[in-house]
Amino acid sequence: MRRRTIVSFHAHPDDEALLTGGTLARAAAAGHRVVLVVATDGEAGLASDAQLTTDLGELRRRELDRAAAALGCARVVRLGLPDSGWRDSTRADGAGFSRIDPVEAAAGLVDVLREEEADVLTTYDPAGGYGHPDHVQVHLVGAVAAARARTPVVLEATLPREPLHRLVRVAARIPGLLDAVDPTTFAAAFTPRSRITHRIDVRGHLAAKRAALGAHASQASSDVGPRTVALLLRLPEPAFALVAGREWFLDRRRPGLRTDDLFDGL
Numbered sequence: 365m366r367r368r369t370i371v372s373f374h375a376h377p378d379d380e381a382l383l384t385g386g387t388l389a390r391a392a393a394a395g396h397r398v399v400l401v402v403a404t405d406g407e408a409g410l411a412s413d414a415q416l417t418t419d420l421g422e423l424r425r426r427e428l429d430r431a432a433a434a435l436g437c438a439r440v441v442r443l444g445l446p447d448s449g450w451r452d453s454t455r456a457d458g459a460g461f462s463r464i465d466p467v468e469a470a471a472g473l474v475d476v477l478r479e480e481e482a483d484v485l486t487t488y489d490p491a492g493g494y495g496h497p498d499h500v501q502v503h504l505v506g507a508v509a510a511a512r513a514r515t516p517v518v519l520e521a522t523l524p525r526e527p528l529h530r531l532v533r534v535a536a537r538i539p540g541l542l543d544a545v546d547p548t549t550f551a552a553a554f555t556p557r558s559r560i561t562h563r564i565d566v567r568g569h570l571a572a573k574r575a576a577l578g579a580h581a582s583q584a585s586s587d588v589g590p591r592t593v594a595l596l597l598r599l600p601e602p603a604f605a606l607v608a609g610r611e612w613f614l615d616r617r618r619p620g621l622r623t624d625d626l627f628d629g630l
């Protein structure tokens with residue numbers, strides 16, 4: 365087996381565990397080099413009132429280190445760009461990762477891709493999953509960086525849209541569960557199932573994925589509505605396997621491809 369290098373690019377600490385944790389753990393366990401690049405420290409992320417008295421960015425940096433260790437990452441790079449925040453927590457000064465010109469914002473990622481001679485870069489789908497502006501920006505910046513560094517394979521982490529949309533419609537009817545979520549947002553979120561190229565079986569790496577999610581404690585104890593991390597960690601083992609046992613990617617240069625292999629085509 366040839367040892368490959370995968371660079372996984374994310375907006376905030378915890379995104380790596382949620383969207384790609386099993387895939388990264390699987391690649392690392394198989395002996396590949398896994399490098400995590402996170403654009404922001406997530407300092408504008410939702411947290412409980414108690415945590416707002418501490419430095420949330422610093423707390424989330426430590427959580428990211430623990431998560432990366434659980435996944436077997438060889439290196440963690442923080443670009444230290446400002447977290448744009450989300451809806452009601454949006455930064456008042458209008459600064460933020462999502463507002464930086466993608467070409468300018470890509471510089472740090474280009475350096476890492478070149479240093480590492482990366483075989484694969486993971487980014488996000490153009491919708492930014494559920495539409496967080498920093499996630500949309502990961503898609504744009506990732507595309508610019510991969511082109512500049514000539515990274516051969518770019519995989520956009522995503523979810524199949526249809527089952528998620530169904531789930532959100534059902535959950536929205538349960539009072540208190542998803543009060544902050546507008547179910548219509550999900551009609552255009554993520555990627556139609558028919559376009560997904562990589563369906564990665566990560567059931568053998570769920571312990572690592574769960575440990576990585578658990579490392580992001582500040583995101584599991586929010587006072588402001590339910591958080592995905594918290595919901596996932598509350599699931600009993602079989603349900604967790606069902607929800608978290610697969611991860612999905614789109615390689616837009618190879619439509620029609622169907623594979624379980626992250627390094628397919630290299």
Ligand SMILES: [Zn+2]
Pocket residue numbers: 375376379496499
């Ligand atoms: Zn995020």
